[in-house]
Amino acid sequence: MFCIIAFIVLSILGIFSASNRQLAKEALDCVLRRVTLRPCTTGFDEKMKAKILGYVITRSETGARFLNRYFEPLSWIFFFLLVGSTFFAARGVFLYYTTGSCNGLNQSGFCVFDPTGQNTQFSSVDESCPVTSGGDVVLTLEGVNLSGFPRLTGGANAKPIVFIGSYGCDYSRKAYPMIRRLVQRYGAELIFLYYPVKEHSDYLAKVGYCAYKLDPQRFWDLNDRLFAADKSRLEDEAFVQGVLEESGFNAQSVQFCAKDFQTEWVVKQQLAEVRKTNFYGTPTVFIQNEALIGPKPYRVYAIALEGLLYWLK
Amino acid sequence: MNITKIRADFPSLEVGNGRKPVIYFDNACQTLRPRQVIEAVQRYYQEFPACSGRSMHRMATEVTREVDQAREKVAKFLNAGRKEEIIFTRNTTEGVNLIASALNWKAGDVILVSDKEHNSNLIPWQMVAKRHSAILRVVHTRADNTFDMEAFEQALKAGPVKLVAMGYTSNLDGVTIPAAEIVKRAHQQGALVFLDAAQTIPHQRVNVRALDVDFLAFSGHKMMGPSGTGVLYGKYRLLEQLEPFLVGGDTVSSSTYETCQFLPPPEKFEAGLQDYAGIIGLAAAVQYIQSIGFDTIEKQERLLNEFLSEGLEEIPGVRLIGPSDPRLRSGIVAFYIEGVDHHRIALMLDQMANIAVRSGQHCVHSWFNARGVAGSVRASVYVYNTLEEAKLFLDSLIKIRKVL
Ligand SMILES: Cc1ncc(COP(=O)(O)O)c(C=O)c1O
Numbered sequence: 130m131f132c133i134i135a136f137i138v139l140s141i142l143g144i145f146s147a148s149n150r151q152l153a154k155e156a157l158d159c160v161l162r163r164v165t166l167r168p169c170t171t172g173f174d175e176k177m178k179a180k181i182l183g184y185v186i187t188r189s190e191t192g193a194r195f196l197n198r199y200f201e202p203l204s205w206i207f208f209f210l211l212v213g214s215t216f217f218a219a220r221g222v223f224l225y226y227t228t229g230s231c232n233g234l235n236q237s238g239f240c241v242f243d244p245t246g247q248n249t250q251f252s253s254v255d256e257s258c259p260v261t262s263g264g265d266v267v268l269t270l271e272g273v274n275l276s277g278f279p280r281l282t283g284g285a286n287a288k289p290i291v292f293i294g295s296y297g298c299d300y301s302r303k304a305y306p307m308i309r310r311l312v313q314r315y316g317a318e319l320i321f322l323y324y325p326v327k328e329h330s331d332y333l334a335k336v337g338y339c340a341y342k343l344d345p346q347r348f349w350d351l352n353d354r355l356f357a358a359d360k361s362r363l364e365d366e367a368f369v370q371g372v373l374e375e376s377g378f379n380a381q382s383v384q385f386c387a388k389d390f391q392t393e394w395v396v397k398q399q400l401a402e403v404r405k406t407n408f409y410g411t412p413t414v415f416i417q418n419e420a421l422i423g424p425k426p427y428r429v430y431a432i433a434l435e436g437l438l439y440w441l442k
Numbered sequence: 443m444n445i446t447k448i449r450a451d452f453p454s455l456e457v458g459n460g461r462k463p464v465i466y467f468d469n470a471c472q473t474l475r476p477r478q479v480i481e482a483v484q485r486y487y488q489e490f491p492a493c494s495g496r497s498m499h500r501m502a503t504e505v506t507r508e509v510d511q512a513r514e515k516v517a518k519f520l521n522a523g524r525k526e527e528i529i530f531t532r533n534t535t536e537g538v539n540l541i542a543s544a545l546n547w548k549a550g551d552v553i554l555v556s557d558k559e560h561n562s563n564l565i566p567w568q569m570v571a572k573r574h575s576a577i578l579r580v581v582h583t584r585a586d587n588t589f590d591m592e593a594f595e596q597a598l599k600a601g602p603v604k605l606v607a608m609g610y611t612s613n614l615d616g617v618t619i620p621a622a623e624i625v626k627r628a629h630q631q632g633a634l635v636f637l638d639a640a641q642t643i644p645h646q647r648v649n650v651r652a653l654d655v656d657f658l659a660f661s662g663h664k665m666m667g668p669s670g671t672g673v674l675y676g677k678y679r680l681l682e683q684l685e686p687f688l689v690g691g692d693t694v695s696s697s698t699y700e701t702c703q704f705l706p707p708p709e710k711f712e713a714g715l716q717d718y719a720g721i722i723g724l725a726a727a728v729q730y731i732q733s734i735g736f737d738t739i740e741k742q743e744r745l746l747n748e749f750l751s752e753g754l755e756e757i758p759g760v761r762l763i764g765p766s767d768p769r770l771r772s773g774i775v776a777f778y779i780e781g782v783d784h785h786r787i788a789l790m791l792d793q794m795a796n797i798a799v800r801s802g803q804h805c806v807h808s809w810f811n812a813r814g815v816a817g818s819v820r821a822s823v824y825v826y827n828t829l830e831e832a833k834l835f836l837d838s839l840i841k842i843r844k845v846l
Pocket of ligand 1: 470471533534535536560562563609611612613638640641661
């Protein structure tokens with residue numbers, strides 16, 4: 130029993146040191162012999178037991194005596210703990226791979242692979258509200274009328290991706306290009322829901338709405354530019370006008386539309402529609418009925434869209 | 443001589459590899475090396491790393507001179523009649539094999555060994571017995587592992603003994619045999635005597651001429667010399683009669699396609715390029731031992747052995763191997779604890795306090811197998827070991843005993 134634990138532990142340690150690698154080899158030999166009901170020949174288990182006892186005895190004689198007497202049962206306990214922790218570790222790795230967090234989709238909490246929690250960060254919709262995280266709020270597209278929002282149609286049977294983001298939000302800026310890449314790569318349909326967070330006004334929502342209304346083709350170029358632009362200048366109307374021009378829009382027409390009362394009314398309605406999703410931070414990306422909050426690694430979006438074997442498709 | 447001062451010569455005594463400095467009690471396997479030896483080896487590689495004997499250039503001349511001086515030093519150290527009686531080998535084992543293969547064996551020749559020989563002084567004779575239909579006889583020791591002169595005398599008289607091949611000092615229990623008397627009695631019966639002095643030369647003065655021994659071998663690495671160095675001493679007259687062992691370059695003065703002219707000893711037995719650095723280092727070790735003096739070495743070993751033996755006898759279940767009188771056991775204390783694995787003890791000592799001892803059957807499997815003893819722990823001390831170290835060893839062992 131001890132050999133198995135030692136083999137697993139030493140194999141991991143062996144990644145870092147050659148002497149542990151040698152011990153791991155001996156442990157494996159011991160495991161193979163034990164599996165075939167033969168005794169260890171390398172004396173590996175004896176060796177490790179003596180080393181452990183030698184270590185413990187210098188700290189506590191009673192501890193060493195206890196360990197010596199109950200070495201085998203203790204080995205079993207450690208084995209089960211190891212199996213348990215291995216299972217949880219494997220689960221963590223799998224979850225991290227598929228959702229970007231060791232704890233599951235949109236779950237915060239410490240994750241060794243993402244120690245700073247980058248994959249679960251988001252900009253809160255309303256900084257003054259306490260941010261409730263994933264668990265108790267159900268995000269949904271049900272009952273949300275998406276018809277008026279910018280839509281980039283994909284091929285036949287294109288799967289829809291709904292992106293809720295804000296030009297000024299760092300996390301949205303990080304996720305947006307990935308989503309664009311994903312849409313292009315797998316021919317998905319993209320529905321873009323702009324939602325201003327933090328200090329931003331509805332101004333850009335209106336600009337976006339008008340731009341799309343005026344020229345749905347050019348809108349996506351504008352959208353890309355706004356996500357890439359210097360975010361400190363997004364509230365500067367002259368700057369936005371420049372961006373509009375760069376995308377081939379008649380800035381004046383867009384501005385004119387944006388100031389229109391009807392636009393204001395529609396945009397308000399649209400924002401209310403976005404809120405119906407219960408989302409609480411940007412970016413929020415709906416893919417195949419799953420809401421992914423915060424910027425995830427590309428593979429997580431791809432897995433949500435195409436499954437684990439996305440890279441084969 | 444001050445032990446602290448001696449210790450300062452040994453760089454490895456300071457090395458703990460991230461742990462406490464080592465307590466080195468495995469001197470019967472190999473001793474540590476003083477700076478003087480390390481520097482001598484280094485000097486060869488730095489200053490004249492060339493061939494000895496063959497070439498004419500300055501470096502080669504230097505090596506030739508150094509090797510020659512080394513031979514001279516070793517000869518004087520043993521009080522050999524002449525330096526040509528010193529053959530450099532790789533170790534004791536090679537010395538034994540040289541004699542085993544170079545003596546002129548006849549069917550029925552008897553070889554006498556003791557019942558606690560190191561495999562190096564047993565297996566070569568087993569092979570001789572097999573190849574030449576010789577007879578290998580074991581002279582049993584007394585119950586306390588000391589030499590039984592009567593049993594020896596009987597064995598000598600029992601048949602045509604060609605060679606008495608005995609461990610001078612046992613690596614199992616440190617017991618030294620009465621070599622002078624053994625040689626005398628063997629010669630009276632017309633037998634030759636080979637002494638495996640691997641555990642003797644580092645610890646006590648040996649005078650080959652006074653002993654009148656015919657052949658004697660030892661290792662450099664057990665006497666503070668470089669690893670893989672050794673010496674075979676042989677009476678010149680006998681060496682001349684021996685067949686060569688390894689042959690080839692440096693063993694002949696000339697050759698035709700069919701024949702060759704062997705050089706006289708020692709060249710005849712030193713085939714191919716030698717470990718010159720090792721030989722020079724070995725001479726430095728001889729010099730170092732002489733500078734300390736055997737009186738100091740023996741005194742310190744006795745002090746430590748008495749202290750250790752006394753301490754061990756107080757630990758319940760400990761069985762000492764060999765005579766109870768520590769003065770008969772050189773620097774060696776071997777013991778086992780019934781029901782406790784010897785390797786476990788050794789590993790725990792290593793882990794607990796960086797104490798290096800040997801565990802197992804110490805290449806004397808025959809002794810253990812004959813007695814059904816699984817193995818033992820062997821602490822072997824040398825001149826640089828201290829009472830504090832011995833105390834730590836005993837304290838650790840007491841703890842282990844309580845736990846196991
Ligand atoms: C008594 C004795 N003879 C022979 C040998 C073999 O020495 P080497 O391995 O240096 O040839 C040893 C080594 O431990 C020994 O103790």
